[in-house]
Amino acid sequence: MTATTQTPTATRSKADVGVEQKVQQLRDLYADAPELGKVALENGLPALKQELTAATAAQNAGRIGARQGRVSELTGIFPFAKGGAKRLRGLLQLLEGNFQGADKVGTVHDMRFVFLDNDTKLLFATAYDGEWDAYIDDFATKIPNAMDLLFCNAAGWPGIRSPKVKDWIVEHQISAEAWYVANPNLTVTETRRLERVGKAVEELLDKIG
């Protein structure tokens, strides 16, 4: 399950393959698709050709996960420990969605906790800035207690301070096959700075207006 990321070099050499060739590959690929999908492929070809031309090498986030520009994805599915689902749900409800800890980490764009398969598994999915190792380190140094509080509810969680924690996460992480970010070059910090700039500009315009 680890490292399903394609290497950039492999993808880059494929870029030499003509777009027409790729289109043919797509047609072959969809030959046995439902009628609906085949029609959609033909209808969508003009737009698809553009994207095939622009296709760039997929990037990876370091040890595991996909990255676009400066923003990476982490997707993990963790089996719950006994009583873990109930505890985590209770904790999330009491916090009422207030994750100040994540603000403190400062590199988290978004994150979600989703309960799967009758509360037997937890899906955790996040978008964050930069590299995998640095991201995990940020959590470990900035909000270690909150991490233990949330993830002790997963079976086998070794504790954020354990030297085994990174291996444990990798074991449960699944790299996204495709990853899209609308503003790939904006980190959380940069976006916050732009918010302040925008506000300052508005005030300035108000004053001179």
Added chain:
Amino acid sequence: MVTTATPTKVKGSGKSASAQQKIQELRDLYADAPELSRKALENVLQELTDQVAQTPPPPVESAGRAGSRLGKVSELTLIVPLAPGGAKRLRTFLRLLGGNLNGADKVGTVHDMRFVFLDNDTKLLFATAYDGDWDAYIDDFATRIPDYLDVLNAGWEGWPGIRSPQAKDYLAKHQVTAEGWYVANDLTVTETRQLKRVGKAVNEFLDKISE
């Protein structure tokens, strides 16, 4: 664009009492947790007291038919069964695109989205962060990039097609609402792009006046 702190929610009295109550509930909840996390709870309790006592950002709300929303940004998490051959087709398609899903730029309300294959390629996880309400979001996809969507979803078991009146029911049926949802910046995709332009203009302006 204004990051409102919803001051109306702050009520001086009764607040700390309910915070105390919540802390107690947390202690009860973690009474049977592993030693590690009971310790973590005690360590973090002061912080949590502040946190539960404080005005929560805006509360997490429903994104409409399914999913959670925090401020302006919603989450959609889908797990769909893949038809035989569906995973291979979708994976090859995604690889041909080299991870370039810029068709989503056209929709204009998508912050991020990911495709993840699960359980030996028998299921697909699709997870996205988007602006606004569920119905409008699905409508956006249906009107702006219908074919693109049908190519992507061709491998989904039972997918009726985005133009089908059953499309929304299909999506809602396979969606799992997140019970925890965090978004760092309460900005729409459009607002963020506008701020990028403002930032650039300000830089140019500052360059000019310092020349």
